[in-house]
Amino acid sequence: MGTYRESLRVPVSWWIIAAATVITLFVITAVPAGTIAGVVVGAVSAALLVLLFVRYGGARVEVDAKRLRAGRAEIDRSYLGTVEALSGDAARQAFGRDCDPQAYLVLRSYLRGAVRVQITDPGDPAPYWLIGTRHPDRLAAALDGHSVGRS
Helix, strand or coil, rough: CEEEEEECCHHHHHHHHHHHHHHHHHHHHHHHHHHHHHHHHHHHHHHHHHHHHHCCCCEEEEECEEEEEEECCCHHHEEEEEEEEHHHHHHHHHHHCCCCCCCCCECCCCCEEEEEEECCCCCCCCEEEEEEEECCHHHHHHHCCCCEEEE
């Protein structure tokens, strides 16, 4: 059985944009209202952005010999059916117009790839899981029981 582990952290470019936003908020507040007001607004906005990015980027995808974990959910591997690695247009369509409303989704806007895993558990209302990933081929291989991948 393959294993795989990935953290879906937000990209560095988001952190750079957030830092620029905090500096901008500090300046536009400090100039008319004073330095203390600018520091308060900057500190609050920085704290909120860090909290948001850590929470949004805190999702993990893990495959081991017994189960698949994606985000807050986990499922025993015995209930996994066909596995399909998606990228490019196939991933965009799977995220959008072709997405089943009952599917379990772990998607991040900054990820270009995904893996669709059919669920065979008759008690599970989700027909499949759609999991965003930086390495769709590695995740699919681990779910099929092949190579090991880590990121």
